Amino acid sequence: MKRVAEIFLGILTAIGGFVDIGDLVANAETGARFRMNLAWVVVVGVVGIILYAEMSGRVAAMSKRAVFDLVRERLGPGFGLVNLVAAFFINFLTMTAEIAGVAIAISLVVSVNYIFLLPVSGFLVWLVIWRMPFGAMEKVFGLLGLALLVFVxxxxxxxxxxxSVFHAASHPHVPKGETPFTYAYYGIALFGAAMTPYEVFFFSSGAVEEKWTEKDLMVERANVLIGFPLGGLLSLSIMLAATMVFAPRQISVDQLSQVALPTAFIMGKLGLALLLLGIFAATFGAALETALSSGYTVAQHFGWPWGKHLRPNESSRFHVVIAMAILAGVLFAASGVDPVKVTEYSIVLSAAALPLTYFPILVIANDPDYVGEHVNGRFTNFLAFIYLVILVLVAVATIPLMIITKAGA
Amino acid sequence: MAGDEASVGGGRVLYAGLSLLDRQMVDRNDKACGKVDDLELSYSGDTGTLYVSALLAGPGMLAYRLRRRRWGLWWQRVNRAMWPGRGLEAGAGAGEVAAGEVARRDGEADLLDDPARVPMSLVAGIDNHVTLGTDRDRLATMSLERWAREHITSHVPGGAHEAE
Structure with missing residues (x-):
């Protein structure tokens, strides 16, 4: 019974924690511009993140080692270092966007320009990381994130x-006024938002933090296999809401606050209140995850002690890296960069860097030295290999598409 | 670098480049204490083979291995300047630590003296990580960690407590 409750709670947290600022922005933007013509990409992305998150969780539970810990071992120190720099930078962009998202969510309630709220937002993120235990942190913000279900x-x-929704989604085409290039560019953005690398850094490090063992594999699979698809449905409902409200009026989404419009429009004050709570929880939860990931990646590359299960004094460098990353993120956001643009760049560049993260996971999930008898099955390997090919194609296409479309303009 | 440590008396055959390099090191209390950044190889006159005599880790070692020698040496120098008394004796430039040349200084006592050398006699186990039979506070790989603790995290309220 306890196990059932645990699984159920895990699934709820997975749903609430699935959506972050990248999903909010990408789904609302594409819904407004392309209607449901890019919905299939969300499905492809969700299957991909399920595959690789499950593998990284399994590797972590069996070997007690997080993904980035193993990247250097497998790819060598030079390539590992290049990977670290790329992952850290992209994660930094994502973290900046999430911290700005938190500030924007608060600003919509208190009517103060979000720039002034950035220090508050950054401080809260740091404080939770410094003081709140890992398990509680994950549950609180995952469950509050369920408020986003008002989109449904x-x-x-x-x-x-x-x-007609199913017909439109299953017969995708490039809508009038768009080129195949912008279509592909926003497809990549959606794909990157669904498969952002920090999710697996965090997921596998979290498994080590919570001391998962072989026994937890079932819970892990349930979280991923049930929670993530439902999170994907939530993403699609954001896209559909934007399709129905923005597309007919030719409104393009270029501010985070616009994401809330369909709900405010249809459901009034209560809906808006819930939605703001949901956006706050989703961006705050993701800000925690990305800030922690900046510490996880660096500490794991160099073999430092890391994790929230240790006292801060026992993982000092880890906490110093996190605090400095948050501070830099707040300063960067306060410089006046457009949070929506930062989000876009972070998810598109994530897409370009995906193979760097996911290739080592696939190799290690097949190595009995790490996962014992729980190596990948043939079907998993087949799917994972197909995804690896997709990831490489996406990575190659990203930068040229970015140039051709002038970043989706 | 991948000289296999031939089995003596039916031991496991390991490929040093694969099973040692870049692996996580943990101390005898299972606490993380750096990665194996490089290996020190020695020549045994008795058997006529090369063997791994020490794990090299810590300040500057990784940069050194990645052929950023100047940077690696600089980092070691900074490290020595910050923790005087623990540095290499004058004249013994860190360059000599590279594979091949050996200054035999086994034993726990001088671990802190040499920022980058853990003799194989201190290796207690090789698994998917390397377990050392010593305490991590005795290792020079942790000097920056200690510095960050003493100067930063211990000054922030809550640093000494587990999250609650």
Whole structure:
């Protein structure tokens, strides 16, 4: 019974924690511009993150080692270091966007320009990392993130003609006024938002933090296999809401606050309140995850003691890296960069760097030295290999597409 | 670098480059204390083979291995300047630590004297990580960690407590 409760709680947390600022922005933007013509990318991305998150969780539970810990071992110190720099930089962009997202969510309530709230947002993120235990942190923000389910209610109240929604989503085409290049560019953005590397850094480090063992594999699989697809449905409901409210009015999404419009429009104050809570929890949770990931990646590359299960004094360098990353993120966000642009760049560049993260996971998940008898099955390997090919193609195409489309303009 | 340590008396055959290099090191209390950044190889006159005589880790070692020798040496010098008394004796430049040349100084007592050398006699186990039979506070690889603790985290309220 206890196990059932644990699984159920895990699934809820996985749903609430699935969406972050990248998903919010990418789904709302693409819904407004491409209607449901890019919905299939979300499905492809969710299957990909399920595959690789499950592998990284399994590796962590069996070997007690987190992903980035193993990257250097497998790729060598030179390539490992290049990977570290790339991962740290992209993660930094994502963290900056999430911290700004938190500040924007607060600013919508208190009506103060979000720039002034950035220090508050950064400080809160640091404080939670410094003081709150890992398990509680994950549960609180995962569960509060469930408030985003008002998007599902919004869509339901909008009452779409489901037949035509499914027809549109399953017969994708490049809409009028868009080129195949912008279509591909935003497809990559959606893909990057669903498969952001920090999710596996965090997921596998979290498994080590919570001391998962072989016994926890079932819980892990349930979280991933049930929680992530439901999180994906939540992403799609954001896209559908934007399709129904923004697309007919030719409104393009270029501010985070606009993401809240369909719900405010349909559901009034209560809906808006829930939505703001959801956006706050989702961005705050992801800010914690990305800030921690900046510490995880560096500490794991150099073999330093790391983790929230240790006292800060026992993992001093880890905490110093995190605090400095947060400070730098706050300063960067306060310099006046457009948070939506930072989000876009972070998810698109994530897409370009995906093979760096996911290739080592695939290799290690097949190595009995790390996972014992729980090596990948043939079907998993087949799918994972196909995804690796997709990841490489995406990585190669990203930068040229960015140049051709002038970053999706 | 991948000289296999031939089995003596039916031991496991390991490829040093694969099973040692870049592996996580943990101390005898299972606490992380750096990665194996490089290996020191010695020549045994008795058997006529090369063997791994020490694990090299810590300040500057990784940069040194990645052919950023100047940077690695600089980092070692900074390290020695910050922790005087623990540095290499004058004249013994860190360059000599590279594979091949050996200054035999086994034993726990001088671990802190040499920022980058853990003799193989201190290796207690080789698994998917390397377990050392010593305490990590005795290792020079942890000097920056100690510095960060003494100067930064211990001054922030809550640093000494587990999160609650």
């Amino acid at each position: 209610v919004t869509v339901w109240k909008l009452g779409p003609d489901w037949n």
